[in-house]
Amino acid sequence: MIEGQDREVAVRPLATAADASAYSRFLDQCPAATVYHSLPYRDLVLRSTPCEARYALAWRGQDVIGALPLMAADGPLGTVINSLPFFGSHGDLLTTDDRAAPALQGWFREQLRDDGVAAATIVTNPFDDAPKADWSEASLVDERIAQWTVLARENGDRIDIHSAIDGSARRNVAKALADFVSVEVDNSAVDFLADCHKHNMAGIGGRCKPEAFFAALPITMVPERDYRIYVAKVDGKPIGALLVFLFKHFVEYIMPVTAPGNREHQPTAPIIYRAMQDAQSEGRRIWNWGGTWTSQTGVYRFKKKWAATEKRYSYRIFVRDDRVLGQTAETLTAAYPYFFVVPFSALAQAGAAE
Known part of the structure; x- marks a missing residue:
């Protein structure tokens, strides 16, 4: 069982056409869902930059009650995960039932435990007035202004x-x-x-x-x-x-x-x-x-x-391999195009060469 998962809640990857239909219906019912969570946008990003989608759905019976869209890109330092990548797209988990949040966060932690993951970022959703997720264990935080x-x-x-x-x-x-x-x-x-x-x-x-x-x-x-x-x-x-x-x-x-x-x-x-x-x-x-x-x-x-x-909203960054902090902005941008790895200010603080 996934860490923190309610026995009545099952988390599974979005894998089939039926899953996709259920996910789209869930987005229609979720006030905080934006175009960045949508499947057409997912497909646009997949065709625009080398990466793979890892979308998780939280189910209670036959109903989707939560979702966490992730995308992953491989590079010389390992895998970098974003929710979501590509010019600051909002991600984060969406829920219509409080029980979905801990289950989806448990699934996210499982992704981080993979030895190949170098860093992961959750771009929080400013349109979620009552976010259910607690990302306080993040290694770094970067702020933006939603307008x-x-x-x-x-x-x-x-x-x-x-x-x-x-x-x-x-x-x-x-x-x-x-x-x-x-x-x-x-x-x-x-x-x-x-x-x-x-x-x-x-x-x-x-x-x-x-x-x-x-x-x-x-x-x-x-x-x-x-x-x-x-x-x-x-x-x-x-x-x-x-x-x-x-x-x-x-x-x-x-x-x-x-x-x-x-x-x-x-x-x-x-x-x-x-x-x-x-x-x-x-x-x-x-x-x-x-x-x-x-x-x-x-x-x-x-x-x-x-x-x-x-x-204000935030980027919550989970650093799993400290080698990323020793890179330059140019090397990270080249290695993981259109993905957020760490704030460039963190590279300077870690003594990365300019």
Whole structure:
């Protein structure tokens, strides 16, 4: 029996099509579930970076009452586990029954006991108002700021977006409209999105999403069910775009891009404004901006001017092999692409070479 497991609760890996259907029904019933927990997103990540999925389900009879999604990547130091990897995806366990949490945590501890595991990270879920898991035994903790804009209250009452956002955001929208920027949905604009993303990241020295991500997007996700691409145009020419993910009452702000030479048109502002209005009309309540590092003051202020509220959440890191602390940021990033291993500040404290 798995450590801490209730006799009435069984934990098993998600392994069959029937398991997948049961898991998807569970997510529909779980208010804290986000797109990152979903199976289309799982498949997108599996096609975007070398890794394997280890999703555990807690069953009580024929019902799924909890789940813990993990992904694992092998590398020169052993296996690194994340819940979840790929640009800060939220993971952590989900439950609809308190008995599921200790059983799933026991299953997680079993994963850590594998001699080949170098490190594991749980990215906690800021949308879980009453988390059942206790990850206090983690070796290290790293903090992030979750930011999201409430589009409608739980009773369905919509907020007035124009009044809620900051004056500078309203001016950016007005300037774009004065420049005759139009916005439309074009879910076929994946190549334009990818090309602009590559140029934008090169311009700021940021890390690009891999080409495999863009190839996998229309294969693993369904447009209008799982994702949508907004495109801004001037005189019929695309000048910017935004990829959003759609899941239940959430809209996820995933990838804004601006075509080279068009930043003065402020294409992102009218796209966001239009996308927020569309989300409201569809009954969605939360526009999730994603996580922000505490050092990213400019990014934080940008989200804040769009009426973002905030909450701290954490990365709980379990170090099983101290060799990871002796690496450089570059070696870990190369060895485990798109996986979180340890905070880079921990490497510096351990005397890792710069």
